[in-house]
Amino acid sequence: MGRTGSWLARAGVGFWRAVVAAGVCLVVPLVWAAAVGLAVWCGAEHPWSWIGPAVIVCAGTLALAQGVCRAVRALVARWTGTAIPGGYREAGPVMQLSTGYWWNGFSYERSRRDAVMDQRMRLWWSDPATWRDLRFAVIAPFTAGFVAAVPPTAFACAVLGLAGVGPAGSGAAARLTGAGALAVAVGVAPYTWRSLPRVAVRFLGPSSTMLLAERVDELTVQRADATVAQAAEIRRIERDLHDGAQARLVALGLSLATAEALMDRDPEQARALMREARAGAAASLTELRELIRGISPPVLSERGLVDAVRALALDVPLDVAVRADGPLRLDPPIESALYFGVAELLTNAAKHAGANRAHVSLVRDETGIVVEVEDDGRGGADARPGGGLAGLRRRLAVFDGTLAITSPPGGPTRVRMAVPCE
16 A cells, blocks of 8 residues: 555656646647647648748747746756756846947947847847757757656546547447556656656756856956955055064164164163164064965975964864864965965854854865864854955865855854865
8 A cells, every 4th residue: 555655646746747847848839839720720822821830930939948948947956956057148237338328248329228138139149058948949849848748648538538538439448448548647657757857958958168158257257356366465465564564674773773873872771772673673573474374374385284274273262173184285275275264264263253162174085175164153154245255265266166154043153165176
């Protein structure tokens, strides 16, 4: 009984999915059939009489192709968990120039509405995804739509046969035919809808050209972010040198000059100034060391990422436990990005989250390095635009890295940084 109930449940779910899949895939053929029926009904004795139906077929296919493909992607993602990226080109900004005209990335228009409409039309026409959708709209009915239509068609035949309606008449033959059709509908229902995900993955995925274009756009954004981050870092170093070490060195020079002038007249005052100059020189040296640590910590280049993180954990006002799968030596830019990422996460945990303890894990897997930082703070962390976590995500994206944040209200907060590397 349990197996029978499970089979019927699978058959019911499969039957419903087959109906939905067939309905989505056969929308475009229904338009074709309606156009042919219109031509036959109006009379097709002249060749030119097929112009109207042909226009209906072309316009209907163009209008419905993208909607059908979006619906198929949504169904595949919901039924199988397989996400098929759309790969559509994104529209750029529409800007008004000083001349009063609007620039949409392709042409100048007199109004914003005309610029947006022209941009949409040009993007739609030049986007390779448009032609991919059209190809799928033509292929899907024959590779998935008619296959998925078998269960509902067989069920309809079963209903007609059992009701005594159809070619088999109303006797035992009709009932036998209806029972056979019902058996076919129940037997194939769990399987026929599965043709849709296979066809969708095969024909709806982005092509190599589309992937290359997306990668170029992504690298362009990453380059811009890296340039902005580099400029900000240079300004920070310049500001720290100007306001810190440089000011102390200028004061040190003035103190030494004054001490030299007072050496003969007031030796005690000269000695006091020299003591102050020595203290200023020590403070300047400390600031320079801190600045160097902020640029490239010596322990990171000398002993590697794991020991650098352990040294960092000793300076953080938290109880930090560091776990690593042995020593890890990576490319210096990747080590630097991960080190400063850990430093920022621990600083946020101590400063904003009110955490007492944290745990840092550094692990190598099949694809690269994975660093996880978990704290027992109040949670609620997210990568807000312009915030530190958003900047960390951009810095990791330069290396094709990812940043995943899990921080429910009340904590704990877990941040996972993953960077592919050999």
